[in-house]
Amino acid sequence: MNDNARTLMKQINEASFAMDDVVLYLDTHPDDKNALSYFHYVKGLREKAMRAYEAAYGPLFAESADSAEQWTWLTDRWPWEGEV
Amino acid sequence: MNCYQEPCSPGKSCCSCGGRPGYRPWDHSSCGVSPVNPAVPQPSPREVLFSPASSAGNAAGVPQYAEPHAGGVASGIRQPAKEGMPADLSRFPIAMGYVPVQQWQQPYSMEEGFVRGTIFPELDLPFKMGRCI
Numbered sequence: 168m169n170d171n172a173r174t175l176m177k178q179i180n181e182a183s184f185a186m187d188d189v190v191l192y193l194d195t196h197p198d199d200k201n202a203l204s205y206f207h208y209v210k211g212l213r214e215k216a217m218r219a220y221e222a223a224y225g226p227l228f229a230e231s232a233d234s235a236e237q238w239t240w241l242t243d244r245w246p247w248e249g250e251v
Numbered sequence: 252m253n254c255y256q257e258p259c260s261p262g263k264s265c266c267s268c269g270g271r272p273g274y275r276p277w278d279h280s281s282c283g284v285s286p287v288n289p290a291v292p293q294p295s296p297r298e299v300l301f302s303p304a305s306s307a308g309n310a311a312g313v314p315q316y317a318e319p320h321a322g323g324v325a326s327g328i329r330q331p332a333k334e335g336m337p338a339d340l341s342r343f344p345i346a347m348g349y350v351p352v353q354q355w356q357q358p359y360s361m362e363e364g365f366v367r368g369t370i371f372p373e374l375d376l377p378f379k380m381g382r383c384i
Contacts, residue, residue, distance in 0.1 A: 181361040188370045192353070201355045209361065 175220040179227075182213035 186209045193202050217227055225243030226232040232240040343349060356373060364370035 178361075181365040184365050185358070185361045185370050188364065189358075192355075192371070195353070196355070199355050205358065212361075 172220065172224050175216055175223070178216040179213060179220060182209050182216055185209040186213055 189202055189206045221227055221231055226240050229240045358370040367375045369375050
């Protein structure tokens, strides 16, 4: 995985974890406005990072394969198949 | 939301919500007040004999309170002196567990939170353990 892919993946992991943690907090504090706005904030960051990664390196989930020409989920490089 | 009509008063188990709508004495999440950090100190004529816990003897998680005022005749529930038990035991029905409620604070950066395993600094409680010899 090249440096850019690694950086984007790091951002996805960090935003995803932050989102999971604030979700746990919201489960016990459903009316906390600060927590809610933090949730929407990290959710947005996560989506942005995922879209940036997918634009450069292909789908992260089967469902985000968006080519009508080819099933890119299968045809793009697997993570272990080296540099793009 | 149901409201407890009777406010907190001596002899009644309650948290320090003082009868706000929806509060339930055993459920501090409804008033947002932790039994560990009561918003309003509860003046109480009841005397509870209390021996403060040594730090070694305190069970983890048992809320600690300042010692009650000395002297006076107990007009409420008197508790025998017990190490590690809070002074105003009658506020806490037995057979129930109590958990201080987390409040929102500025979380870690996402990078830091990922490394620490939590985005909440107040939940960043590394387990430090000495070796068995």
